[in-house]
Amino acid sequence: MQKKENQEVENRPDNTAFTQQRLPAWQPILSAGIVIPLFVLVGLAFIGIGVALFVTSRNLHVLEMDYTGVEKTSPCFSCSDPIKQKNCKCSLSFELDKLFEGPVFFYYGLTNYFQNQRAYGVSKDYNQLSGDLDYFTFFFSIVPDSTCKPYRYDVNNKPIVPCGSLANSMFNDTFNLYQMKNGVKEEVPLDGKGISWWTDYNIKYRNPSVNPLRNAFNGTVKPLYWSKPAYELDPTDTANNGFINQDFLVWMRRSALPNFRKLYRRITDGLPAGNYSLEISYNYPVIAFDGKKKVAFSNVSWMGGKNEFLGIAYLVIGSLCLVMSVVMLIIYHWRNSSPDAN
Amino acid sequence: MKLLGATAIEDKLQDGVPETIACLSLADIKIWVLTGDKLETAMNIGYSCNMLRDDMNEVFIISGNTQLEVQQQLRSAQEHILGLSRVSSAADVEKSDIELCPETVLEEAIIAEYALVVNGNSLAHALDPGLKLLLLDVACLCKTVICCRVTPLQKAQVVELVKTHRRAVTLAIGDGANDVSMIKMAHIGVGISGQEGMQAVLSSDYSFAQFRYLQRLLLVHGRWSYFRMCNFLRYFFYKNFAFTLVHLWYGFFCGFSAQTVYDQWFITLFNIVFTSLPVIAMGLFDQDVNDRNSMRYPSLYKPGQLNLLFNKRQFFLCTLQGLGTSFLLFFIPYGAFSVLLKKDGSNFSDQQAFAVTIATSLVLVASVQIGLDTHYWTAINHMFIWGSVAVYFAILFAIQSNGIFGVFTSYFPFVGTSRNTLSELNVWLVILLTAVLCVVPGLVVSFLKVQLFPTQTDKSRKGRGPQEQSLQRVRRTSSRRSAYAFSHQQGFGELITSGKNMRRSAICSAPPADEHYNHCNLFNHCTFHICFICGINHDMVNKQINF
Numbered sequence: 001m002q003k004k005e006n007q008e009v010e011n012r013p014d015n016t017a018f019t020q021q022r023l024p025a026w027q028p029i030l031s032a033g034i035v036i037p038l039f040v041l042v043g044l045a046f047i048g049i050g051v052a053l054f055v056t057s058r059n060l061h062v063l064e065m066d067y068t069g070v071e072k073t074s075p076c077f078s079c080s081d082p083i084k085q086k087n088c089k090c091s092l093s094f095e096l097d098k099l100f101e102g103p104v105f106f107y108y109g110l111t112n113y114f115q116n117q118r119a120y121g122v123s124k125d126y127n128q129l130s131g132d133l134d135y136f137t138f139f140f141s142i143v144p145d146s147t148c149k150p151y152r153y154d155v156n157n158k159p160i161v162p163c164g165s166l167a168n169s170m171f172n173d174t175f176n177l178y179q180m181k182n183g184v185k186e187e188v189p190l191d192g193k194g195i196s197w198w199t200d201y202n203i204k205y206r207n208p209s210v211n212p213l214r215n216a217f218n219g220t221v222k223p224l225y226w227s228k229p230a231y232e233l234d235p236t237d238t239a240n241n242g243f244i245n246q247d248f249l250v251w252m253r254r255s256a257l258p259n260f261r262k263l264y265r266r267i268t269d270g271l272p273a274g275n276y277s278l279e280i281s282y283n284y285p286v287i288a289f290d291g292k293k294k295v296a297f298s299n300v301s302w303m304g305g306k307n308e309f310l311g312i313a314y315l316v317i318g319s320l321c322l323v324m325s326v327v328m329l330i331i332y333h334w335r336n337s338s339p340d341a342n
Numbered sequence: 343m344k345l346l347g348a349t350a351i352e353d354k355l356q357d358g359v360p361e362t363i364a365c366l367s368l369a370d371i372k373i374w375v376l377t378g379d380k381l382e383t384a385m386n387i388g389y390s391c392n393m394l395r396d397d398m399n400e401v402f403i404i405s406g407n408t409q410l411e412v413q414q415q416l417r418s419a420q421e422h423i424l425g426l427s428r429v430s431s432a433a434d435v436e437k438s439d440i441e442l443c444p445e446t447v448l449e450e451a452i453i454a455e456y457a458l459v460v461n462g463n464s465l466a467h468a469l470d471p472g473l474k475l476l477l478l479d480v481a482c483l484c485k486t487v488i489c490c491r492v493t494p495l496q497k498a499q500v501v502e503l504v505k506t507h508r509r510a511v512t513l514a515i516g517d518g519a520n521d522v523s524m525i526k527m528a529h530i531g532v533g534i535s536g537q538e539g540m541q542a543v544l545s546s547d548y549s550f551a552q553f554r555y556l557q558r559l560l561l562v563h564g565r566w567s568y569f570r571m572c573n574f575l576r577y578f579f580y581k582n583f584a585f586t587l588v589h590l591w592y593g594f595f596c597g598f599s600a601q602t603v604y605d606q607w608f609i610t611l612f613n614i615v616f617t618s619l620p621v622i623a624m625g626l627f628d629q630d631v632n633d634r635n636s637m638r639y640p641s642l643y644k645p646g647q648l649n650l651l652f653n654k655r656q657f658f659l660c661t662l663q664g665l666g667t668s669f670l671l672f673f674i675p676y677g678a679f680s681v682l683l684k685k686d687g688s689n690f691s692d693q694q695a696f697a698v699t700i701a702t703s704l705v706l707v708a709s710v711q712i713g714l715d716t717h718y719w720t721a722i723n724h725m726f727i728w729g730s731v732a733v734y735f736a737i738l739f740a741i742q743s744n745g746i747f748g749v750f751t752s753y754f755p756f757v758g759t760s761r762n763t764l765s766e767l768n769v770w771l772v773i774l775l776t777a778v779l780c781v782v783p784g785l786v787v788s789f790l791k792v793q794l795f796p797t798q799t800d801k802s803r804k805g806r807g808p809q810e811q812s813l814q815r816v817r818r819t820s821s822r823r824s825a826y827a828f829s830h831q832q833g834f835g836e837l838i839t840s841g842k843n844m845r846r847s848a849i850c851s852a853p854p855a856d857e858h859y860n861h862c863n864l865f866n867h868c869t870f871h872i873c874f875i876c877g878i879n880h881d882m883v884n885k886q887i888n889f
Contacts, residue, residue: 021566024720025627025718025720027629032793049771107689114596116596118596118599120599127751130751194686195688200758250688253689254693255693256691256696257595257691260680260689263688266687298687302767303767304682305687307681310677313674313775314775321782324786328793331793
């Protein structure tokens with residue numbers, strides 16, 4: 001008898017809360033008392049945020065000008081001719097009727113430019129760009145990344161540094177801004193320091209630790225479309241050469257969408273009202289693929305640049321939430337006020 | 343003749359058997375009894391379980407000895423039920439079945455209650471290929487089917503008959519070695535461990551010790567299992583569609599170059615680490631109705647029978663929801679990122695920031711959605727859901743940290759992205775807007791569905807369950823039937839030795855070694871005997887249940 005009882009006890013399943021599915025639990029029910037106030041709250045919060053965003057965005061200014069030069073009347077029409085001289089220069093004039101508060105950010109923009117194309121975007125060698133000299137050459141198995149093809153080595157079989165189509169297609173128009181004061185052209189100082197992400201400048205991209213930098217590039221050639229090699233990208237500032245050149249870093253940060261803007265320079269003191277002339281070295285060809293080139297001036301706030309989409313979206317969603325809460329309240333009352341409510 | 347004495351065999355039914363049977367029949371589960379006992383015993387069992395009742399319209403007993411007799415009896419039973427007079431020639435035994443309207447329509451139209459009792463001898467004829475469909479049709483028209491004197495092979499054959507010719511899920515429950523073939527044949531086999539040994543248990547899918555636990559197995563655990571599985575599947579499809587279809591939308595903007603929106607590591611870890619544990623917790627612990635109410639309202643079992651929670655329509659709806667979510671997940675950041683700038687003016691609309699924004703929104707949307715789908719929040723659910731979100735952020739910052747970039751340079755190109763992206767207020771505003779917009783429509787729809795078209799489950803969750811089903815009929819109405827049976831029949835020695843009950847291929851002529859058989863055979867040797875059976879069977883009834 002005892003043995004049988006013991007056996008029975010042994011065979012009995014566990015009787016804990018976990019195994020018998022009796023764990024204490026919270027069982028929320030989506031009742032009207034929770035959902036409708038929640039919607040009202042969310043609606044009001046979103047409307048508040050939307051109003052703040054919209055108002056802030058309204059106070060920001062953006063000035064955008066297209067300088068591709070497709071139309072005959074455009075100042076850069078002569079430069080857009082495919083059979084043109086190198087180093088063509090054109091000049092855009094514009095007028096500001098009130099102070100553009102600083103800091104003003106100067107961007108160049110491209111349209112129909114698919115930097116997010118997959119094969120194009122992976123076409124670079126991370127080891128080269130981290131300054132690993134082994135990858136500057138072909139030496140047995142250590143070669144620049146195969147994704148860099150066809151920009152790995154040139155016709156003479158010399159390795160291209162930095163390899164790849166992403167680096168090769170770097171934007172090379174340059175701009176100078178002049179303010180017309182009493183008929184005299186005065187240059188507006190453009191600050192190019194710190195325009196890229198600090199993690200890019202300090203961590204992701206490193207120059208080879210060779211001094212002077214040009215020695216590291218012995219036996220290599222510059223990318224095919226570049227006019228200057230990497231170690232000479234900025235003659236005025238030695239810290240801004242090689243792979244940590246700010247314009248290079250800005251370009252290497254691939255954009256997500258086909259129409260984008262990239263930061264070029266910063267104007268710290270703002271732009272007072274007046275006439276301005278922007279001189280452009282038109283080098284970059286975009287007409288072949290129906291792209292457009294633009295420049296834009298913008299100032300920023302706590303929420304970034306002028307972004308009406310976000311403000312409007314918040315307002316719309318907030319009001320929709322309020323409308324839905326009213327609708328749900330009506331339906332709830334209609335359902336529950338009739339005497340034969342089940 | 344001098345009466346020397348009387349023997350009595352008492353074989354009690356287990357506790358709770360009549361209540362269980364009544365409860366299961368309220369859940370639209372059809373119960374058939376297949377027993378090796380003789381006719382009187384089986385009918386007594388039926389009356390004591392309330393499967394057969396005095397107020398039933400008719401109890402058809404099929405006890406023919408030849409195929410023709412059996413066919414005639416079945417046909418007359420069918421005609422009686424259907425109230426039609428069909429002309430059928432006695433000669434066409436070969437014809438498989440009479441043309442009938444779809445059986446489901448017909449069965450529901452039958453409001454009168456009939457019972458069918460089939461003898462083992464007749465069952466052997468009725469399971470012939472020519473007659474079995476007729477047998478099945480008649481049996482499905484009746485409320486209760488009891489087959490007595492059934493051999494183990496015939497039990498399996500009856501189960502197989504229902505399995506192959508009806509869209510029903512079959513469960514067979516038995517406790518003896520003679521039930522093993524039936525248990526193995528049915529979709530679900532349940533063995534009862536106890537007096538008769540462990541053979542039934544060893545060949546079954548589920549086993550327990552008392553018949554009444556079947557009620558809990560089906561109405562509580564079976565129902566929960568179906569509910570959890572369907573929720574799990576719907577959520578899984580939704581989550582994966584939302585995750586993957588973002589690339590469909592992105593294709594239009596990246597030149598269809600198969601550029602992924604997300605970081606490669608995110609793609610690897612999304613289904614394994616970031617969203618797997620909450621859904622496992624929901625699949626293990628979720629309860630829509632607690633166990634007490636599940637047992638109280640057996641009609642809550644019907645959604646499982648009617649396949650309401652996961653069918654083509656539900657799959658299509660969750661696909662649609664996934665598609666809509668992916669649309670919002672892509673286009674709201676798209677609208678914002680076309681002009682987004684950082685506070686310090688540096689450009690922002692780059693591929694990696696876009697990826698981190700959408701990935702974060704996706705993880706948040708998936709976590710909030712599973713939070714809304716979970717009805718029963720145990721501590722484990724809390725831990726898994728909030729933990730997954732925390733783990734996502736931890737892994738995000740770890741993968742994009744400087745340290746790991748230094749070690750594996752080319753495998754972690756996203757270095758620094760999350761630090762730059764998630765420190766911007768406008769990115770969080772985008773994430774908040776996306777998450778809310780993806781979740782809100784589902785919330786509205788489910789709220790309105792509960793208000794406008796509440797299901798039985800919704801009502802019982804609110805505490806106002808379906809009308810308390812009258813279980814009065816369970817209690818034994820005083821019946822004029824006695825629980826005692828006298829048997830004067832000769833017994834079935836001839837049937838068994840004739841070999842008709844045996845499988846054709848197996849060369850087994852030994853009579854089944856069943857206690858009851860032996861007992862009865864002992865008594866059946868003499869022409870006169872008194873078999874005093876008091877009470878009803880202990881070896882709970884061998885049953886076949888259709889749902």
